[in-house]
Structure formats: structure tokens, C-alpha cells
Amino acid sequence: MRGRGRPWDKLLHYSLCNVTGQQDCTFFTRKEILRLHARYHELAPHLVPMDYTNDPDCKLPLALIVNMPELKENPFCSRIVESFSEDGMGNLSFNEFVDMFSVLSEMAPRELKAIYAFKIYDYNVDNFLCKEDLEKTLNKLTKEELTPEEVQLVCEKAIEEADLDGDHKLSFADFENMITRAPDFLSTFHIRI
């Protein structure tokens, strides 16, 4: 452990340096950010320093983050982490970690959530939700309990419904148009931390 001495002192130090900025960039209060940092630190005590004075460049790998109880049961957990990581591989720095939960928090506006939801469901990162993406999503949602014909039908219907420009895949505009009208998008795209 790099953070020697009493960890809370260090935490305080951390807060003095960085929290205010993050507070303005996210939907969290100072206390929540400190708690998030504690959680982040908890994930890998030997990797994450308590002392953030000089902005150490430390990242946690996907496997560690996905194990958080908040994400564990989520069928899209690895996609969530990947889409919030800068390298797309799921390695999160603390800033990105906070960002992730900020977007998924209750306070985040619909538009922002829609942007990230789009990224999450875009498995092959081509800026379109194509049929393969939808199939993957559907299979994760139902634990592959639907027959292939049913999956085909559902995916075709979903694209047909939301596709405005007729290119048989969903662009972000299509997706946003569809998702902003969904009644429970806000309530379901939300992780309480």
C-alpha cells in the first residue's frame, strides 16, 4: 500500500485537491465523491493510492470493476465499463470511474444518459446499432431463452420501429429519438451507489 499512515488523512488531502472540480463536472456531492473514492480504493487497495495530490495515472482493469455488486448482475456490465474507459478496453481511472457513476446517477439528464446508453449498446463501436448489436443485447437480456427465429423477429421489429432514415441500422439520432420518449428509460438507466 502506497498510502502510508492514517488513510483518512490522505483522503482528506485528496478531497482538498480534486473533489471540487469533480463536483462541478459530475452530479455528485463532495461526500459522494469521497465515498466513491473509498469504493474505488477498496477494489484494489494495492493499486490505488490514497494520495491524489499529483494526479497519479492509475487505472483499474475491467475485471475488477465488473465485480462491484452494483454492476455484477448487470448483463451489460462489461459494456458499461468499456464505454466509459478512454482506451475502450475497460481500464478506468478514478476520474472515469466517477464519470461513469455520475452519468448513471439519478441526477443526470436524459440526453446525457442517452448518449452513453447508445455507446453501451453499440458493441462493435461503429457508431451504429446494427442488427448484430441488437442480437447481442437481446441475448444478454433474455439469457438466450428465445429461439433464433424469435430473436430475428424482435431485432427486425426493433430496427423497423426506430429507424427513421431507412438504413436498417440505428444511428444515434434514431436511438435518441426513440429513447427520449421511452417512459422508463430514466428510471431504469440508473445505478444507485
Added chain:
Amino acid sequence: MIILQPSNYNDAKCNVFCVFLGHHVDDGPQRRPNRRQGAGRGGAKGRGRGKKAASEDEDEDDEDEAPRGRRVANKKKPTKKRGGDEEDDSEDEAPKRKKKGAANRKRGGKAQESDEEDSDVGKGRKGKKGGGKKGGKEAEDTKDLNKWKSNQWLSYEKSLFLGESSGDLFGFLLLEEVEEKKKLIATIRNKPWRMKRRLLDLKEAQEFVDKFEGALGKGKGRKWFAYKVMMKKKWIKFQRDFENFRTACIPWERKIKDVESHFGSSVASYFIFLRWMYGMNLVLFGFTFGLVVIPEVLMGLPYGSIPRKTVPRAEQDTAQDYSVLMDFNGYCKYSVLFYGYYNDQRTIGLLKFRLPLSYLMVGIGTFGYSLMVVIRTMAKNADVGGGDGDESEFTFAWKMFTSWDYLIGNSETADNKYASITTSFKESIVDEQENQKDENIHLRRFLRVLANFFITCSLGGSGYLIYFVVKRSQEFANRTDLSWYEKNELEIIMSLLGLVCPPLFETIAELEDYHPRIALKWQLGRIFALFLGNLYTFLFALFDEVNTKVQQKEIITRYYANYTLLLNGTGATPPPMSPADVIRGPCWETAVGIEFVKLTVSDIQVSYLTILIGDFARAVIVRFLNYCWCWDLEAGFPSYGEFDISGNVLGLVFNQGMIWMGAFYAPGLVGINVLRLLSSMYYQCWAVMATNVPHERVFKASKSNNFYMGLLLLILFLSLLPVVYTIMTLPPSFDCGPFSGKAKMFDVIMETIDLDLPAFLGTLFSYAANPGLIIPAVLLMVLAIYYLNSVSEAYQNANMELKKKMQMPESKPTKTKPGTASKGVNLERDVALASPNPNGRGPVSRPPGPRGPAPMPGDGPGRGRGRGRGAPPR
């Protein structure tokens, strides 16, 4: 201090603005300690610069002012004066003088807005000069500032040439800029950028704002503003908490979710309906017990004090037998549960509680409240149903992207969720396939007509059978030598019909080949019609009984009259009699109440036993005998039961009808019903989860439960009729119940009006009851209904039109990716603001909407700003 707003930004204020501009450079860090490091740095810089520059700056500014600002200055003598005053004031604060160097520097030249411009330019120059001495970063900052200033300056000069005075333009622009930065700070959390960039941008913006924030000085209002913001936040939080609390109060949410995830929304809709019924009955229970039963128990005469509260001598031996009690005779009959127990004293207890009045009011109020609740719920559901049209647009897409609840963190819940999502997809697939189906329409139509014909036949047949049996039973009533079958013929035939007909209907309905949801509705309607015959036969039988009792009563009254006449004639005092020995009339109200209670209880028993045997025993047998059986029991013949939605819903609806009818005669019935609903919630939830299998074609319940509600409303109306009939026309029993001794039950209201209310109210009521007033009132209501109806129709039409219009532009992709348009917008803005204000001088007449071109420090002209930054960064 003065609050400055862009809209009332005029020449005079401009001065003040400039002064404050100076102030705030320094005040920033002190006033807002939470303004982060950026603030601190900004302040320090200002100070440093101020110290060095304070004196020379003023000179410089004055010099600058002379050639350029003269024209404007002439116009603004008074403001200049004010600027001077300010100067004096600050001079007094000698110790602070040094610190406020920057401010003073500005103040010095601040007589006109143009001066301020100069000072800024000067500052820029100085920044350059002092750049070497200060930290590298600061130098950079000042350079940025400089760049910004010179940009402003250019546009300002242009405006000087063109218009006489867009003098306030610069201040205005600065204000705009600061506003923009502030907005950026406020909304930076909404930008889909990487955290690092956001932090960086935030820092820049904050530094900028801290430098020039003075322009926006909210002054004293700031505290108040902050307070208001805080209170607003707290209020929102409170609201959210309250909402959470309210949803937490709704019972059985988890149970129903469990059922829904395994059996689909159609089965869950039954449980939701059950829960709703429970809520409504709880309110009815509260009314009845709070206003009738408990006052009677607490304040009324105790058991055994008067004849109506005592078991008659003849029955006392058997009054405690289990079988008698189970028939609600004996002690049960003479208890607070039934109508007969209540006394006709006008007021009881110390509180002078008017029990008879309260009894009648609760009886009527039960109906009133139920009607109101049912209709309101129907209206609300219809509202929800209105959204159905929109929903069908994105069924699958929404299911796919919004059905997973990211909050789920429990593996069991997650499993349930997977099941429920799969089920809901299957539901939608069934719907979809139903839409795609196209077959021989003529054959289908023929089959449907045929099926309806069969069903009408069987309904008519069963109706005739019931009629026949009732006739026969009336004949039997006069005979005494009846066999067991003849005695119970009516009940047996009815239960047989109830047993045979629903499956028969279901079989016939196969012919029709409807979507399961519609088939369920048909099934419900048909069984409803069947049960209705059942119910009304029962009612007619009951009324026969009541009529005979009413006749019996007359005999007894005659007897009583003779008795008293006799007593009076002999002049002897009657010997004291125990209340148990008094001759009493047949209390027909209690008899009716007992009938309803018995019916309800037997209904509970039958339905619980059916579940236990039909579902549980079957499931056990299928499950365990399967090991040693010659065919596969689970897949083959008996298999597991499906949840019978239609039967259960109708059972619930009819049960509620019984309660409504019986509650007036047996106040305790409401309590029994609440217990029944409560237990049945747990029992049926368990049964359905443990013993039933999902339907073969899981289907989605229609979003609004209005069909169930419609049935309930119909039953409510039907049960209202007999009760109101008895209240209005039949004379109450003379020796039992709260209305004994009155000719009609509603006389109790007349009595209250006469005795308790002031006289003029009584006359008012008598006027109101005048047919001359009532008929116009009814007419008026009819007209109002007509009017409202046509209005709602018109609205509906308008709604449809709007929807059509909305869908039209939607069909073409007008929406572009955010960001592609941003360049264009920015350009437009540039043009709009770089050109001088065509209005020449005078207050700025346009709203502060379009932003200044104002490239920010560090923000190159190429970089767009705001949301439209292009595709979301990955």
C-alpha cells in the same frame, strides 16, 4: 450593490458595472472561498498586477480616454460624477487601497465604458510586460486575455465607426461572455466529454469567471439567491424522498413483480386488481368500523340490556354451538356484526353520537365512495390508455433498451428480471404474430358467429333452467315433506351451472381463434352474464323471504297493539320481563345480512378449497406420481394447472357485489371481506407460484384494467339497486336496528334536519326537494353532460390532428447528429453580433439571446463550443 442585468443595461449603469468589475477581481476569492483554486490564482494575479500597475495605470487610462472616449463622455456627465464618488469612497479605505489596486486602476478610468475598454487594453499590455516576471502559466493566461481583449476591441472600434454609441457593447459582450462561461460551468456535467477534458475546460471557465465575475455581481441579492437555490434543492429532495416513501408504502410490490416475471402481465393484472380492491375495502372498513361499529361497542348499551341485544330464551341452549355459530345464528346473530343489534336511540354516549344517522350515512357513503373511486380509477386508466397509441410505435425497441433495470444488484432479482423480460418479449411476439396473421377471413367470421350462437344458446338454456328451478322452489316452499335434493335444488343447479358452463364457453371460444387478450374479455363477459342470472335469482328468493317476514311483522304488531290495549284496560302494570323473553318480530334486515355473510363465507371456503384441491393436490400428484406412472403426467393429460384469470377476476367482482349489498345489513361483512382479501393475496400468490404453470401463450394484459373496472362498475350499479330499493320503500323492522320505530329508513335524515339544524335550513331542504327544482336541476345536468361530452370529442379530434402533424415531420429524418450543425450556428452568431446594432444608440432592445462571437481565452476560433461538438467522443 446593484444588480445588473443585460436587459436594463444602459449608459448610466455601465459605469457602475465597470466599477464593480474592478472590485470583483479582488473580491472573488474572499467572497466565494469555494470557488476553487482557479479563483485563488485569479485573485492573486489581479493583486499582483494591481500593485505594480495601480498608479501608472490611472494615468495611462486618462490619457487614453481623452481622444477616444470624449464623444461619449460628453453625453454622460452625471455618470462620470458617480464614478468619481466611488473613487472617493474607496479612497477612505486606505489600508485596502493597495489590495484593490486593480479595482482602482479601473475605477480611475471608469467614467465611461470606453475607458474601461482602455483599461482593459492597458491591462493586457501590462500583462505582456509583466509576463516574464510572473509564472509561465499566468503569462499564458494574460496572453489569452489579451487576445480576447483585442478581439473585443476590434469589434468595438468597428462599432464606434458605425454607430454613435454602441458604447455599452463591450460591457455587454463581457457580460455575455461571463454568462456563457458560467453557463458552461453549470452545465459542464451534462457534456458527454471525457472527464479529463471536462476538468480542464472547467478550470479555464472558472478562471475567466473569477476574473470578470464582478460584472454579474448579484450584490446583496446573492445571498438571498443562494438561499433560494438551496431551498429549492432541499424541496426537490424532499419531494423525491416523499415519493420514495409513498411507493414504499404500496404493499406486495415484490410479490406481484415475482408473479409478473413468471406468469406475464395478464396474471399480474389480477393481483393488481386484488390489491386495488383491498385498498378500497380498507377505506370502506375504516368508515364502517370507525363510524358505526366502534361507537356502538364503546358507547351503546351492552349485550343483554334490551331485547334486540339478547338471544331469545328459546335459542339460548344452542346459541353457543359451533354449527349454529357457523350459520351466524345464536350469539353471532345478536352481535354488533348485524343490523338488528343497533339501538334506535337518537344519540348515544357522552359525545351524543347520532348513531342511526351515522349508520344511514355510512351505508350511503359506502356506495358513494365506491362509485367515485371506481369511476376515478377508470378515468385515470383511460388516460393511460390514451398513451397506448404512442407506445405501439416502439414496443420492441423500448423493451430492448429500457427493460433492464440497472438498479438490480441482487442475483435473485436479476433472475426474476431475466424471466420477466423473456416473458414480456414473448408477449409482444404473440401480439406481433397476431398482427401478421392473415387467413381465410370468411371462415373465421363464420366460426365466430357460430360460436356466439352456441354460447347464446347455452346462456339462454341456463337462464331458463334457473327460472324453472326458482319457480319450482316457490312451489316447494309451501310443502313440508321435502327430500334433501328438493330442499337444495336451487343451490345444486346453480353450482353445477357455474362448474360446467365456463369450461364449455372456453371450449367454444377455441372456435373463434381470438388473440388471448380479447378471448379473455369475451370469456369474462360471458361468464359474467351467467353469474348475473345466478345473483339475481338469489336476490329474488331473498325478496320473497323479506316479503313474508314483513307480513309476519304486521301480525306481531297487531298482537302488540292488542296486548297494550289489554294492559291499559285492566290497568295492571305488566310484570317485569327478562329481555330474553320478550316477543319479537322477525328482523328481516338481520336475516338478509346473515344470508350475505353466509354466502361470502361459503364463497371463501369454496374458492380456497378449489385452489387447495384443484391446483395444489393436482400439482403434488403430477409431480410425485410422475416417477411411477405409465405416461408423462407433467407433459401429458393432467399436467399442472394454469392460473384461471377470468374465474378469479369474476369471483372477486361478484364477491365485491355481495359486500356492497350486504354491508348495509351486516356492518361486520366489510371486516370479513378485508380479511378475505388480505389472506387471499398471500394464499393465491403462494399457490400461483408453487402450483401453476404459465399460460401456453403468455399474453400482455391491456395496459388499463378498465375492463375489470367496467365489470365492477356494473356490479356496483346492480347491487346499488336492491339496497336503495329497501332503504326507500320497505318499512324497517319495528323492534330491531337503528331505524326501528320509523316508517322509512331515511326518516332519520328528516328528523335530524328538523331537530338539529336551524329552521331555515329545514325550509331550504324542503324547497330543494321540490320537484319544480329537481327537474330543472336534472335537465341542467343532462345538458352539462352533453356539453362536456361534445367538448371532449372536439379535444380528441384536435389531439388526433396534432398527432398526425407530429408524425409527419418525424417520418423524415430532420434530426441531424448533434454537432454537424454546430459550425453553421456559430457562424451565424458571429455575423449577427459582429455587425453593429442597427438601432444605433439607445438601450439594447433585443433579448440577450444570441451569444457574442467572443472567442474565449484558450479557445481557438476553430473550436466549436457548447453541446454541438460533434459525435460523442469515445
